[in-house]
Amino acid sequence: MTHIDYLAIGHITRDLTPDGDKLGGAVSFSSRLAQALGCKTAVLTSKGPDFQWQHELPDIEIVSIAAEETTTFENVYTPDGRIQTIFGTAAPILAKHVPEAWQRASIVFLGPVDDEIDPQIVYLFSDSMICLAPQGWHRQWDENGRVSQKAWQDMAEILPLATAVVISMEDLPDEETLDEYIDLCKLLVVTRGADGCTVYYDDEIRHLPTRKANEVDATGAGDIFATAYFVRLYQTDGNPWEAARFANSIATLSIEYSGVTAKVTAVQEYLKRNEER
8 A cells, every 4th residue: 555645534424415315424525625635545434335436536545344334414404503314324433444554644534424433543643643523423313313412422532632623613512512622622623614713722712714605515514624724734834824724715615516526626626726826
């Protein structure tokens, strides 16, 4: 295996939409965007035999743990927020599943969507920039699959080990949990949808607004923001403010398109236009 710049870990998902089934999951959006930003990218995931999606992640190295079914979500966006329902889950992702060569990746993105990643996996990556989008560790669901937030038991142990953490206020159970995040994280970015993001770093707090978007599909916007942030943070040798400005622009653009491929294509065209200026 060649050296990996960006390793994304978590479940790919089947997303049920009015336009049919689409590839989703934090790692899907994250890996494609990291690739578009110039990273040699790999994905560690799990899926069932019922969902064929590899063609949507071209030229990305993939290890998929066999499962009976694929994690499946339906996201409904309302003025009061997202209503999320889960229909089945794939297999857990454990430390033993990570190929040895991938343990030397430059950037490691942990993007759980259904509490599927063993948090102890972070200890494998002693020389990597560890980046968390921990929303899936805060998720639980009832007998009907309706997703809600919960406390994350490993939070106090794992968050201080991360180089950077990105999470949405919508994915936290309460304001008290946000206060805990602020205390535990070296670098925390809280995304606030159309209002941009807030960066907490080195006893400094800055809010960075973003432009108004013509929203078509907000699915994956948080994952795209997180990936753009982490890659830019790495490329700028740790500038948290420049990374936030860049991530704001990329995430805002992404919600004006629907589907992983369309979103990434739009980002690639945007980056090319800016290079030519």
